[in-house]
Amino acid sequence: MSDFDAAAARALDTSAARGAAYADVRFENARTERIEVRNGSVVTLADATSIGYGIRAFVDGVWGFAASADLSDAGIDAAAARAVEIAKAGATVNTRRFAQAPNERYVDAYRTPVVRDPADVPLGERVALLLDAERALHASPEVRVGRAWIDLWRTDKVFYSSTGSRIAQLLFQTGSGIAALAVGENDAQQRSFPGDIGLYQGGGWEIIEAAALTGNAQRIGEEATALLRAPQCPSGEFDVILGASQVSLQIHESCGHAAELDRIMGWEANFSGTSFLRPEDLGTLRYGSPQVTIIIDNTMPGGLATVGYDDEGARSVRSDIVRDGVLAGFEMSRDTARTIGRETNACVRAESWQFVPMIRMCNLNLLPGNVPFEGLFEDVAHGIYMESNRSWSIDDHRLNFQFGCQIGWEIKNGKRTRMLKNPTYAGVTPQFWNSCDAVADERSWVAWGTPNCGKGEPMQSGRTAQAAAPARFRKVSVGVGYDA
Amino acid sequence: MRSDEREALAQRILGFAGDAQAEVLVSDEDMGLTRFTHNAIHQNLASLDTSVRVRTIADGRTGVAATNDLSDAALRATVGRALEIAALAPRDDAFPGLGKNSQVPAPARAFIPATAEASPALRAQIAAGIIASAERSALWAAGYATTGRSGLTIANSSGTLVSFDGTTCALNVKQNGADSTGFAEQVANDVAELNGRLSGEVAAQKALTSAAPVAVDPGPWTVILEPAAFGELLSYLTDHFSAQSFDEGSSFLSDGLERSYAGENVTIADDFAHPLHAGMPFDFEGYPTRQLPLLAAGVARNVVTDSTWAKRLGRENTGHGLPAPSASGPEPRYLVMSGGPKSVEQLIEETPRGLLVTRFWYIRPVDQRRTIVTGMTRDGTFLIENGKIAGGVRNMRFNQSILEALRHAEFADRQYRSAGYSYSIVVPAVKIEGFRFTSSTAF
Numbered sequence: 051m052s053d054f055d056a057a058a059a060r061a062l063d064t065s066a067a068r069g070a071a072y073a074d075v076r077f078e079n080a081r082t083e084r085i086e087v088r089n090g091s092v093v094t095l096a097d098a099t100s101i102g103y104g105i106r107a108f109v110d111g112v113w114g115f116a117a118s119a120d121l122s123d124a125g126i127d128a129a130a131a132r133a134v135e136i137a138k139a140g141a142t143v144n145t146r147r148f149a150q151a152p153n154e155r156y157v158d159a160y161r162t163p164v165v166r167d168p169a170d171v172p173l174g175e176r177v178a179l180l181l182d183a184e185r186a187l188h189a190s191p192e193v194r195v196g197r198a199w200i201d202l203w204r205t206d207k208v209f210y211s212s213t214g215s216r217i218a219q220l221l222f223q224t225g226s227g228i229a230a231l232a233v234g235e236n237d238a239q240q241r242s243f244p245g246d247i248g249l250y251q252g253g254g255w256e257i258i259e260a261a262a263l264t265g266n267a268q269r270i271g272e273e274a275t276a277l278l279r280a281p282q283c284p285s286g287e288f289d290v291i292l293g294a295s296q297v298s299l300q301i302h303e304s305c306g307h308a309a310e311l312d313r314i315m316g317w318e319a320n321f322s323g324t325s326f327l328r329p330e331d332l333g334t335l336r337y338g339s340p341q342v343t344i345i346i347d348n349t350m351p352g353g354l355a356t357v358g359y360d361d362e363g364a365r366s367v368r369s370d371i372v373r374d375g376v377l378a379g380f381e382m383s384r385d386t387a388r389t390i391g392r393e394t395n396a397c398v399r400a401e402s403w404q405f406v407p408m409i410r411m412c413n414l415n416l417l418p419g420n421v422p423f424e425g426l427f428e429d430v431a432h433g434i435y436m437e438s439n440r441s442w443s444i445d446d447h448r449l450n451f452q453f454g455c456q457i458g459w460e461i462k463n464g465k466r467t468r469m470l471k472n473p474t475y476a477g478v479t480p481q482f483w484n485s486c487d488a489v490a491d492e493r494s495w496v497a498w499g500t501p502n503c504g505k506g507e508p509m510q511s512g513r514t515a516q517a518a519a520p521a522r523f524r525k526v527s528v529g530v531g532y533d534a
Numbered sequence: 535m536r537s538d539e540r541e542a543l544a545q546r547i548l549g550f551a552g553d554a555q556a557e558v559l560v561s562d563e564d565m566g567l568t569r570f571t572h573n574a575i576h577q578n579l580a581s582l583d584t585s586v587r588v589r590t591i592a593d594g595r596t597g598v599a600a601t602n603d604l605s606d607a608a609l610r611a612t613v614g615r616a617l618e619i620a621a622l623a624p625r626d627d628a629f630p631g632l633g634k635n636s637q638v639p640a641p642a643r644a645f646i647p648a649t650a651e652a653s654p655a656l657r658a659q660i661a662a663g664i665i666a667s668a669e670r671s672a673l674w675a676a677g678y679a680t681t682g683r684s685g686l687t688i689a690n691s692s693g694t695l696v697s698f699d700g701t702t703c704a705l706n707v708k709q710n711g712a713d714s715t716g717f718a719e720q721v722a723n724d725v726a727e728l729n730g731r732l733s734g735e736v737a738a739q740k741a742l743t744s745a746a747p748v749a750v751d752p753g754p755w756t757v758i759l760e761p762a763a764f765g766e767l768l769s770y771l772t773d774h775f776s777a778q779s780f781d782e783g784s785s786f787l788s789d790g791l792e793r794s795y796a797g798e799n800v801t802i803a804d805d806f807a808h809p810l811h812a813g814m815p816f817d818f819e820g821y822p823t824r825q826l827p828l829l830a831a832g833v834a835r836n837v838v839t840d841s842t843w844a845k846r847l848g849r850e851n852t853g854h855g856l857p858a859p860s861a862s863g864p865e866p867r868y869l870v871m872s873g874g875p876k877s878v879e880q881l882i883e884e885t886p887r888g889l890l891v892t893r894f895w896y897i898r899p900v901d902q903r904r905t906i907v908t909g910m911t912r913d914g915t916f917l918i919e920n921g922k923i924a925g926g927v928r929n930m931r932f933n934q935s936i937l938e939a940l941r942h943a944e945f946a947d948r949q950y951r952s953a954g955y956s957y958s959i960v961v962p963a964v965k966i967e968g969f970r971f972t973s974s975t976a977f
Contacts, residue, residue, distance in 0.1 A: 093859050117579070119584065139578065194783050321706070443896045443909055444910075508565070532900075
């Protein structure tokens with residue numbers, strides 16, 4: 051792990067000299083590698099490093115943030131001065147204060163457990179894996195586009211604060227996937243694997259191996275092709291079983307974002323929106339059925355968002371968001387948690403050193419149930435099973451949603467029957483989660499990662515996770531949007 | 535970093551590549567953003583970075599490496615890494631080669647010094663103007679003011695050397711009442727054009743006028759979409775104009791060019807030089823960007839290309855490449871929709887019953903090939919009755935084919951630059967018949 055002690059001392063000292071009552075500085079040395087194959091060509095084979103730091107200065111009860119890649123003494127002084135100047139500019143406008151300087155101190159280190167460091171895998175081996183997988187996607191001439199990709203992130207970060215914290219972390223995040231686009235007459239159908247965007251987790255090359263891209267590619271290409279001829283998903287009210295990756299997306303959009311306390315407080319009002327949840331709903335609002343328990347677990351092994359400490363220097367914990375269907379908590383930072391009389395649960399992240407840290411959903415998990423996956427089907431007389439997201443939209447209070455999946459199957463008398471194309475479903479968040487009457491057990495439970503969650507201004511792309519198993523929902527509105 | 539400094543840096547890095555074909559992109563950005571909610575600034579930030587991207591090609595094999603460490607050692611290592619990657623990459627027989635391009639003059643007013651030099655105090659002042667308008671109307675404001683400058687230099691071993699410096703700024707405001715909200719935005723290159731007080735008042739008026747919103751039934755409606763709403767909707771056609779989507783079959787244009795897809799009043803172009811854009815005149819490979827008609831009087835005329843897709847399809851390189859190689863293919867970055875003969879006030883007056891929509895939210899494709907998208911209204915949706923605004927309505931979800939909407943559209947005269955989705959976009963307001971709402975929400 052890197053050592054920025056001298057630079058950090060300068061940043062904190064200069065911030066104090068300029069008038070900051072508190073300051074922290076987060077240094078990052080990040081390496082990003084991406085390989086993508088498209089129709090037999092390597093269209094991306096890139097390796098990028100970025101090193102820099104972001105300083106938060108707390109002046110007169112107001113925060114300022116400045117980021118820079120200039121590690122010279124002059125550069126650090128300028129960035130620290132800028133952070134203080136920004137805070138002071140805010141202080142001239144604000145007639146009330148709602149922030150406080152932190153007083154915690156942690157000296158610690160964390161490293162993502164890794165079985166096989168991706169750096170030990172020769173580039174030729176990585177490319178060959180993707181070329182093989184992509185080739186296998188072309189199961190028919192109608193598969194016009196095949197794609198296969200690998201993403202690797204290695205982030206070496208150190209957090210320092212004027213209270214004496216020094217937290218060093220080395221994080222490994224890894225993902226891969228394949229996708230096939232089949233094109234017919236005025237129709238194009240996509241299938242992807244694993245899930246809709248691939249399998250993204252915390253860890254090393256073992257995650258790529260677990261994804262088993264090549265072994266599944268032909269099936270994916272065949273399914274994309276078959277979808278061109280499949281009947282349109284019917285419209286109406288049906289019992290619905292969602293595959294695990296779709297449940298993960300459902301959690302992300304309708305719970306994770308809704309439960310961000312900064313959103314509830316209006317901090318995202320002009321962009322991502324607010325929330326239908328309110329602090330006074332804690333402990334009383336029936337968010338979902340008793341089968342629904344959703345927790346934050348930023349300590350979870352293999353979680354894409356698992357860290358030792360968040361980006362304002364708070365230690366990772368587990369905490370309830372929904373317990374047996376009742377709203378129990380929110381994703382919080384120090385400043386937001388204080389407003390509801392709680393302690394932070396360390397959900398603050400920044401995309402990189404360049405960005406101000408803010409609340410993120412991190413690892414947000416629907417706990418598994420006690421029904422085997424096949425058992426979800428047994429009690430369905432007529433329903434639809436859907437897998438892998440294709441479309442997602444929800445209103446700015448996180449209530450009215452409409453999602454579409456890549457593939458569906460009709461369920462009749464407990465059995466999966468004909469394949470269906472373009473399955474969509476819609477609902478209202480609490481009504482939908484209250485219609486959940488079964489969650490599959492841990493044998494189907496996967497820590498699905500979302501590598502590109504957008505939030506904030508300027509927009510940040512966050513890596514979140516939502517572990518989930520398939521789940522069953524009763525009387526869902528299916529088939530919206532297909533007669534436009 | 536000044537353009538001459540970036541050019542010197544780029545040339546030095548090319549030198550590290552020896553005899554290999556190489557391309558260097560040096561990009562430099564300095565931006566600040568002041569964000570506020572509940573009438574107080576809650577996130578206030580600035581960021582400064584210069585980064586270098588190196589692409590090397592040897593025997594048709596390409597490698598890319600990037601860094602923001604500008605020390606010679608790091609830059610040499612980055613070039614070395616790109617060469618290593620290239621040596622291990624598969625050969626691409628379709629590689630079109632590196633072009634030789636000379637400097638293209640930037641449009642007037644692409645770079646405004648006052649925007650580049652805008653201070654935290656200036657952004658706070660804009661925010662204060664918005665907050666004051668909120669307080670006058672007993673509302674609370676949320677939004678941001680942002681200013682920034684960016685510079686890009688592209689150099690390659692074939693002799694390309696081009697540079698561009700630009701500034702951008704914007705304000706975004708949502709005014710919040712007890713049961714209604716209103717939105718306004720401004721996007722420009724010149725910070726002197728941003729008027730926090732005025733935009734705050736516009737948004738406040740929307741929030742006040744839409745108070746106590748009523749529910750209306752979903753179904754087909756006559757709608758008038760203000761530029762913020764229409765800009766975001768039209769942004770979802772961006773990919774369709776790419777040669778990659780066109781060729782691969784996922785674009786509505788895959789049925790062919792020189793065919794009519796919409797009415798004669800529909801003209802969409804990509805125009806970096808439009809006064810409201812005043813953007814970069816070359817693409818990310820350094821090729822000059824053409825001002826290109828895409829749909830002219832409803833007829834598809836062009837798709838945008840880069841060097842790869844121009845060679846692949848035997849078409850002209852229109853200069854719309856992203857940093858190469860690009861998995862996304864080429865993209866138009868400066869869409870412009872032409873206006874019509876009537877003002878938006880006339881369009882409203884001529885509407886017996888309809889909806890005025892300020893803004894859309896969370897638009898996503900439902901069926902890419904058929905251009906069907908879904909999304910929600912937000913922040914100021916109004917009932918129009920007998921040519922007048924009759925009050926606010928609760929927000930609704932739509933499912934609508936964009937192409938079908940354009941076939942039943944009438945455009946207002948004045949164009950505005952809106953934030954759009956991936957890129958800012960220049961559009962007028964538009965009246966659309968039969969716009970399909972499929973459900974409503976509780977607010």
